[in-house]
Amino acid sequence: MSMRNSFLVSKFVRLLCLTVVWGCSVTTYGCHPAGGFGLYKEFAILPLQEEQKVDSKWASYLWRQSARRVTDKNSLTEVEKPDGQFRVYVHIDPSLHADYAVRTEGGKTILTAPTEENMLWLVYQWIARMAEEDDRWQANDLEPAIIGLNDGARSFDFAYRSIYSPSMANPDMQAITANRHVDYHWGLWGHNLRKVFGSDENIPETARALVAGKRIPTQWCFSSDALYKAIESYILENYGDGTKAAPSLFAILPDDNHEVCQCGFCQKAGNTSANATPAVTSLLRRLAVRFPVHSFYTSAYATTVTPPATSLPENVGVILSAIDLPLSFVTTQGKAYQDWTNLVSRWQKVTHRILVWDYMRNFDDYLTPYPCLGSIQNRLRTYKRLGIWGVFFNGSGDDYSTFDDVQSFVLSSLLKNTELDVPQLVKRFFHRFYPQSGDLLAAYYLSLEDQVRNRRATLEWYGGISDAVNAYLSVGDFQQFYTALDHLSKTAGEEERRRLNQLLTALNFTQLELIRSGKNASLQASEFLDLLKGYKSFPNWSRYKEANGLLDEYVAEWQRIRFHATQKRNKLSGQAVSVLASDGNRTSPVPAWTDGYYGFPHDYHLHWVITSQKEWQLVIPKGQSQRSGRMVLSFLHAPAWKIGSPSEVKVFQGEKLLGSWKASSAPDDFSIVKAVVNTKAAGSQGDIKIIITSGHFKKMACDEIEWYEGNE
Structure with missing residues (x-):
């Protein structure tokens, strides 16, 4: 890097280095063994109870995964010796009333989890933790750990955790981060009941809603025996009864309209012309009894916003959208918040399984930076205080989104502990995966978060570039950041450069939007347009927004329309x-x-x-x-x-x-x-x-x- 470029980068980092005052406390990472891990020549990884096959299984798994990530293979053993060892014991304890436990005393650590699913997460957390504590461990493929070496027994803040983003699309990543995904863990998600029939031609008339004396194709009769049997067959054929394989979750929702079946059976169940909850929850109760291991959900939306009159079975819950809650640091102010919390309270009287469908993106612009983490942390703290059971974050699905990697990591961490220090998580992530540019990326990203916080800005779910500029995006700072990052990318290693190439390609979209809006009209669009075309070389890069957002069309519109020729x-x-x-x-x-x-x-x-x-x-x-x-x-x-x-x-x-x-x-x-x-x-x-x-x-x-x- 030239002296001029070095000066530009360091000047920009100094400009944006912030004293962030979000007032969060990070997980305590003590207590270290006396004298530190450097005193120990060997790490022995052992089952706590040798007679338990499951302990031996996971001790062996931890040893194998550790062996892949230590520079000195001789520092690992599965044999207990009298001295010179630091011992790591692994234990599955179904009676543990927490999601995991980590205890470090003297020369040993005990890792305990109530389930094998949680132990998988804990294994990789411990490896990532050790990589930050001992130079013999290398975990550049793993996200930073959020566990401490002596956490004791801890429970996650939300039992159900899901992030619908490209960084969480890999099933292995979902398992390692202890998150679920709608494409892998739900048998039915959204308004997809047609799926149980295979095709519209297979839907019998009796499964359709009776409205104004006619069967209609746009809504269901939830009292229909034909509908119940179709769902039952679909579950048995594709997921079984849940006893031999992992249980699944099923969303049984009315179609997205305000039609309600008025047949005799639905009216007898309690339906009115505006309320379908009685018939819907009657079907859910029937399915819950038939499949006690699986879980079933309706939504508090449109015709099912009203809770049922009586409690639901243990394996039945409800999905509540948070779309009406403004995304800002001022989460708990205003009528929208009061109305939403009242709805939560009413549903909590009939079920403890309240699953919030929340949002983490500007769905009209995936590629312009969207600093949502501080605002979302406030929301999650509110959800925890309200006793929410689970949270699903709707992101950009499989489509690339700027800063999705760091945001998915931070949100995954906050879903387990809402009190973690967001700025520290951001810095640790960037330093792990962007060793050359991490300081610059962290400083700039946190400056955007700071702007949102200081201005008490509300982030738009469906906003344009002007909304971003008004809320947090300084055009001058963005240009400095873009130039500095471009220079740094040329000196980065192969993997970091691959990540930066995608990020810079995305930021060309923001450059074009700033030009098109007149916010930065002095720049020439042609260079950024040519650079944006590089998206074709990346996987999952076809869209820049949720609906009608093909990048091919965006580029074509620039080339076709531009500005006035006359x-x-x-x-x-x-x-x-x-x-x-x-x-x-x-x-x-x-x-x-x-x-x-x-x-x-x-x-x-x-x-x-x-x-x-x-x-x-x-x-x-x-x-x-x-x-x-x-x-x-x-x-x-x-x-x-x-x-x-x-x-x-x-x-x-x-x-x-x-x-x-x-x-x-x-x-x-x-x-x-x-x-x-x-x-x-x-x-x-x-x-x-x-x-x-x-x-x-x-x-x-x-x-x-x-x-x-x-x-x-």
Whole structure:
């Protein structure tokens, strides 16, 4: 690295080094053996009770995994000797009323877990811990440990823990980190009851809901014996009864609408036209008795938000979404929090298995940094205080997301202990996996978290680049970080450079969004666009957001749309266009309509101005154009977002109609509709009024308004 680059990096790290005051306490990592591990020539890994085969099994497993990670193979043994050894005893104790126990006294440590599943996690935790304590151990493939050497008996803060992110997609990683995953541990997840029939053609009429006297294909009759038998067969064929293999979890949810079956059986169960809970929970009770080892869940959502009148069986629970809780440090303030905690309290009267479906991403932008850890820690502490049983974090699934690796690690740790020190976890993770760039990454990431905390910012679940800038993203700091990281990446080792290449590729997306938003218009887009195209060389890199977010389309839109090619000839370029309110007053001018930036059809955040008015009236100040010509208005047509192009556009000056446009037909999918109005000559006196009438959808979105004189 050149002297100039070294100075740039060190200056940036100093700039961003923070004194973070989140007030968390990290797990105590004592007590070390007297004199430290260096006094011992050997580590003996032994079963605590030799007569127990399971103890011997896991002692042997720990020895094998340790042998792969020690530099001196002679320092490990499975034979107990009278002196010179540090002894590690392994013990499975089903009577342990905790999730694990670690006790270190003198020259020995005892690792205890109540289940083999927990022991697997504890084995790798101990290896990772030793790698931080003794130079003979190398665990660069393992995440930093969160256990101490003398924790005593500890229980995890949440019994069920799940993170739906690319860093947790590997089944081995799920086991090592003691987390579950919807693709591997659930027999049914989400609104997927159709799965039990194989295809829609196999669904009998009696399994469909009866609404207004007719069987409908969009909802279920939960009193249907045909539905019960289909679920029963599906479970037996694919998962068994749970006695010979690991038990599974099943989400039995109504389809995502407000229809409720009103057949005689469902009404007898207690259904009303708005409440399907009675019939749904009746089916769950039946399944719970049939499969006592498996677990079954409904959701507190739409038609099942009301709890049942009586307690549910031990293996039945409920999923509560946290989407209505704003993501910020101020978790416990406001009506949304009170309403949500009241819902939790009502369901806790009938089941202790409250599973919170929470969120960890901006689902409209996976690639711009999203500093959510401090805010989520506050939420998790709240959940623990409320007695929540489990938490599922909905992330980006299999799609790459910026800083997902460190965030998944920290969240996995917090799900076990909400009081861990987040900044320390972040620093330890970056130092483990980014030895060359770890200081820079930790300093920058924690600076973003600090901005969110200091500003008490609310992070958007579906936000654009402007939301990020307003909440935490300094454009200047981001540019410094990007430049410094790019320089450091060129001196990193192979594995670190691979990780950094993906990160830098993702940050090119943020660069482009800053340019497109006008926040950093001085930069040239072409370089970042070419660098972003590198995503094609990485696995699981097809999307940049949850819905309609193909990177192929994003790149194509940049290349196709860019900015105005005819900006200079546009008579409205940079001019003031206002909305005429219903009271006859004008709003402030709307710069987005004449700023020269086109919106993209798959993104409603940038440049599009959205209205729910049936008739939209815009005003152009007089004197803009005196010759006949052509007015072009750009509209977004996005049925998935309930945004549609208009049915008609009319242009007036006073009572004089200058021109009009009528839609011939609406597109089927995402697109930009150009309304071209051929206009007569306008006089120099009198404002120009544009009247836009909505089409099929309630919302309209307009971007650029252009006006060209003559035949241009």
